[in-house]
Amino acid sequence: MPLMPGSTITLPLPARFDLTRAICSYGYFILAPNHWDTTTQRFHRPLRGNADRLIHVTLSQRPRSDLLKIACDTRVDRAERALLFTQLRRILRLDEPESRYRAWRKLHPEAARRGFGRVFRSPTFFEDIVKTMTSCNVTWPNTMRMNVLLTARVGNGAFPTPGELAGWSPEKLKASCRVGYRAERIVKLARDVVDGRLDLAPLEDMSRTTDDVFGDLLEIHGIGPYAAANICQLLGRYDRLPIDTETYRHFRQEHGVRHKADGSPRDLHGKIERHYKRYAPFQFLAYWFELWRAYERRVGDAWNWDAAKHGPTFTAANLKDAPNT
DNA sequence: GGTAGACCTGGACGC
DNA sequence: GCGTCCAGGTCTACC
Numbered sequence: 570m571p572l573m574p575g576s577t578i579t580l581p582l583p584a585r586f587d588l589t590r591a592i593c594s595y596g597y598f599i600l601a602p603n604h605w606d607t608t609t610q611r612f613h614r615p616l617r618g619n620a621d622r623l624i625h626v627t628l629s630q631r632p633r634s635d636l637l638k639i640a641c642d643t644r645v646d647r648a649e650r651a652l653l654f655t656q657l658r659r660i661l662r663l664d665e666p667e668s669r670y671r672a673w674r675k676l677h678p679e680a681a682r683r684g685f686g687r688v689f690r691s692p693t694f695f696e697d698i699v700k701t702m703t704s705c706n707v708t709w710p711n712t713m714r715m716n717v718l719l720t721a722r723v724g725n726g727a728f729p730t731p732g733e734l735a736g737w738s739p740e741k742l743k744a745s746c747r748v749g750y751r752a753e754r755i756v757k758l759a760r761d762v763v764d765g766r767l768d769l770a771p772l773e774d775m776s777r778t779t780d781d782v783f784g785d786l787l788e789i790h791g792i793g794p795y796a797a798a799n800i801c802q803l804l805g806r807y808d809r810l811p812i813d814t815e816t817y818r819h820f821r822q823e824h825g826v827r828h829k830a831d832g833s834p835r836d837l838h839g840k841i842e843r844h845y846k847r848y849a850p851f852q853f854l855a856y857w858f859e860l861w862r863a864y865e866r867r868v869g870d871a872w873n874w875d876a877a878k879h880g881p882t883f884t885a886a887n888l889k890d891a892p893n894t
Numbered sequence: 895g896g897t898a899g900a901c902c903t904g905g906a907c908g909c
Numbered sequence: 910g911c912g913t914c915c916a917g918g919t920c921t922a923c924c
Contacts, residue, residue, distance in 0.1 A: 706918040711903060749902030754919090793919045814917070897924085907914080 575641040578650055580657060582637050583667050588612070588630035590684040591661050593871035594861065597700055598689045599880055600713060601720040602728055607873050615727040616656045616692055618649040623727050626653065637661075656692035663687075665805050673851050680858045688857060690803050694769050695762060696728045697803045698789070701796050702751050702758075709883040711747075713876065718746035734759035754791030772804065779806045807853040810845060812838055819860050820844075 592598050592612050598605055604613040612628040625642040637657070645653065658664040665687075674681035691697045703715040716728075722745050723729040723737060734742070734756060743752035761767035767789070772782055779801055786797035799811035810816070817834070820826060820841050841856075848855035865871055868879055 704917095706901085706916085707903070708905080708916065710905085711917090714904090743902085747903065750900090750919090751902080791919070795918060895924105897922100899920105899922090901918105901920085903917100905915090907912105909911085909913105 575643040576645045576650075577641070578639045578645070578653070580637040580639060580654060580663075582630070582635045583663070584635065585684070586630075586635070586661075586663075586687075587684045588628060588637065588661075589872045591687045592628075592689055593874065594685065594687070595689040595857070596704075596709070596883070597691060597697075599874065599876040600700060600716040602716075602724070602726065604876075605872070605874070607875050610872060614692075616653055617727070617730070618643075618645060618652055621730060621732075623725075624649065624653065626657075628657070659694075660690060660692050661687060662690065662805065669805075673854055676848060676851060677855060677858065680854065683858070683862070685858050685861070686854065688802070688854070691728070693728075694773055694804070695731055695759075698758065698792075698800060699728075699734075699755055701799050701803070702755055702791055703748065704799075705751075705793075705796055707749075710881045713880050715746055715748050715751075719748070722746060729759075731759040731762040735763040751791065757790055772800075775805065779808050782806065783809060802853040802857075808850040810842060810852055810856055812841055816841060816856070816860075819863060823859060823863060 589610055592605060597603065598612075602614050605611075606613065609629075613625065615623045615625050618624045624645060627640040629638045629640070630636070631638075639653065639657065641653070655664075670686045673686055680686065691700060699719070700716065703719075704712045707715075720726065720728055723733055723742070737745075737756060739753040739756045742748060742756060743750075746752070748755060758767070762769060771777070772785055774782075782804065783797050783801055786792050786800055787794070792800070795811050795813050798809040801809040802811065817837055820837070824844070826837070826840070842852075845852040845856050861871065864883070868874065868882055874880075
């Protein structure tokens with residue numbers, strides 16, 4: 570992505586922050602419109618400025634620097650700089666208190682040594698919900714394709730806003746972006762947000778309990794137990810585990826649980842929750858660190874993953890027979 | 895409360 | 910090239 574002349578701004582970072590680790594920590598970092606350049610180790614994506622105008626940013630950090638460098642492809646004013654900071658703080662989880670991550674590092678020294686803590690997410694809560702919808706009941710390469718098409722055909726190069734998606738019919742979205750039956754759910758979500766029937770702010774309220782938020786998320790059409798738990802972690806609530814078939818596969822391979830000893834899926838579900846309970850309230854981070862390390866042992870460090878080359882390898886068919894060495 | 899079947903797509907496979 | 914099967918999480922109808 571060529572850099573156009575524009576503003577370069579900086580954002581202070583907490584001690585020990587590592588941009589590479591923070592970005593390359595969750596699969597969404599290779600979903601459009603995110604782009605991680607494995608050669609330069611820089612992160613590109615479009616963000617929204619005044620009146621939702623597009624601003625392409627390139628993020629970089631010098632070794633051991635406590636400043637994030639943000640190169641923009643256009644000049645930004647003070648108001649837009651504040652908008653960019655809000656979105657970037659969310660992506661990098663800089664809006665979460667550092668004390669939480671100190672507690673996490675103390676609880677899990679191995680993760681601390683690897684610099685694993687802040688897990689990548691989207692610049693807006695809405696994008697995280699839609700990305701989660703596109704990751705359900707579908708293989709990972711298909712999730713990647715849906716996000717490419719949503720970005721290209723609805724968002725004109727950026728991830729679509731609720732307003733943009735609300736203007737599409739489910740039929741047109743299905744045909745154009747290959748999202749299948751998710752089209753009706755995505756459009757309904759967008760329209761509910763635009764029309765004020767769904768207020769996302771209470772879901773981001775960290776003074777509420779996770780059980781409360783989880784229950785509200787289940788009220789959203791298209792969000793079931795797995796998606797709600799995943800959205801909880803995206804909201805910074807790590808005490809819920811998004812357990813899916815990939816979790817089952819990983820747990821069986823990583824912990825040597827045999828099929829005969831598994832019992833029913835519900836039994837295995839309970840076993841998984843009991844296993845990670847020791848890391849409360851950071852169960853998700855412990856689980857994800859373990860799963861992410863298993864992926865890296867197979868295909869190399871995440872910061873060298875190229876979307877086109879490595880994306881298609883993350884399918885159950887490819888992973889199920891390979892040992893977690 | 896539990897369960898079966900439909901939803902939708904793309905890839906794998908057999909012919 | 911075509912048809913069939915499969916993986917994936919959620920919803921709905923039914924018991």
